Every structure is written in C-alpha cells, then in structure tokens.
Amino acid sequence: MQLVAAFVSLVVSATAASAALIASAPLTECLHETVVSSGFIGKDHNVKFETSHCGAAPHFAADGKLTGLDKRAAPSIVCDAPCNTFCFNGAGGGPNEDDCKVVSDALLFESQSTAGPLFNITAAGTPTDKITMQFGSCLTYFLNQSPGNLTYCENDWSTLVTWLAGDCNAAHGAHGGLCVAQDQRWYIQVQNTSG
Numbered sequence: 001m002q003l004v005a006a007f008v009s010l011v012v013s014a015t016a017a018s019a020a021l022i023a024s025a026p027l028t029e030c031l032h033e034t035v036v037s038s039g040f041i042g043k044d045h046n047v048k049f050e051t052s053h054c055g056a057a058p059h060f061a062a063d064g065k066l067t068g069l070d071k072r073a074a075p076s077i078v079c080d081a082p083c084n085t086f087c088f089n090g091a092g093g094g095p096n097e098d099d100c101k102v103v104s105d106a107l108l109f110e111s112q113s114t115a116g117p118l119f120n121i122t123a124a125g126t127p128t129d130k131i132t133m134q135f136g137s138c139l140t141y142f143l144n145q146s147p148g149n150l151t152y153c154e155n156d157w158s159t160l161v162t163w164l165a166g167d168c169n170a171a172h173g174a175h176g177g178l179c180v181a182q183d184q185r186w187y188i189q190v191q192n193t194s195g
C-alpha cells in the first residue's frame, strides 16, 4: 500500500485542528481524475484510499472565491494549521454522519499505528496531489494546492471529517463542506460519495 508507505514516522504533538465556520459555497468537483494508487485503511481495512490528480483541479481560496495557485514556499508540515470552513448549500444528499465516523475512526487508527501520525501529499500539479478516503456515503479528500510537498496529521484530518460532517449536515441546510487553510495551501473536503 503506497499511501501507508508514504506515512512518515516522525512523532509530533499535534493538537486538534482549528476550524472556523465562515460561509457557504458550491460543491467543488474534481474533474478528469487520474488515480495512481489505492487500498484500504483502518482497523477493519474498510476505508478506501486513493492517491490521484484532478485534470481540472478545484482550487479554493481562503475567502471562498475560486483561485489560482498560491506561489509561496513555506514550511511543509501543516498539522494544526487553521482553516476556514465552507458548507455546501442545500440540505439533503450529504454524507451519512455514521459513515463519516468510520472514516474518522480509520484515520485515528492509522495515526496510532506503527506507520505514524503523518502523511505526505505531493505538490499541486503532480500525480498524487490529492488523497481521498471513502466509506459508504462518506467521501473526504485532502487536496494540495501549493507548489510544494506538504505533510499533514491524520488525527487532524480525522477531527475535520467529524467537524465537517456535523456542522455541514442537513440540519444546517448543507450537504457537506470543506475547510481551506488560511494560507490557502490545502483544503479538506467532506461530501457524499456520489457527488
């Protein structure tokens, strides 16, 4: 499993990701996706992962407007970086929160495994700049939209999956959402598997 091989075994003390609810936005879609590798993670090996690249990358800016790439070079470990949350308008058709909990638990499980709590995502425009996790109706992905490789924490991703699945659910008039780094270098999206 290439993704597991890409987990680095550094030990860092990461606190929970901080996410601020900002606004709503239309669903961002990855078009013309090319998958490089896939496999399963989690205690029960039931959460599917894929590393891929979107032919038409759905970039997202911290102010919610679609944008081009951020050209800054900066430290590449972005665990615990603050991000801004946008929910996708319209109740109904979002991911099932129980399915998202399975994904969240699998990410936590991996963070505590021998592979370690970190994973790498290669620079935007490379074949593996997107990592997707999926179980049942719940799909989440991490998109690197910066010109450099990034390293992120699985436990932060786990926290964001729970946060986005709950705060961007039907009761809040939404069907999933995303959290975009305040420096715009990456975002994490949670949506229904069927789009």
Ligand SMILES: *[C@@H]1O[C@H](CO)[C@@H](O)[C@H](O)[C@H]1NC(C)=O
Pocket: 005, 006, 007, 008, 076, 119, 120, 149, 151
């Ligand atoms: C992941 O990134 C870190 C930090 O740049 C690096 O030290 C490590 O070798 C990378 N691991 C893999 C498998 O690419």
Ligand SMILES: *[C@@H]1O[C@H](CO)[C@@H](O)[C@H](O)[C@H]1NC(C)=O
Pocket: 122, 123, 149
């Ligand atoms: C980014 O990561 C890829 C894959 O691990 C590696 O081949 C490449 O050299 C890295 N780039 C930089 C600038 O570290």
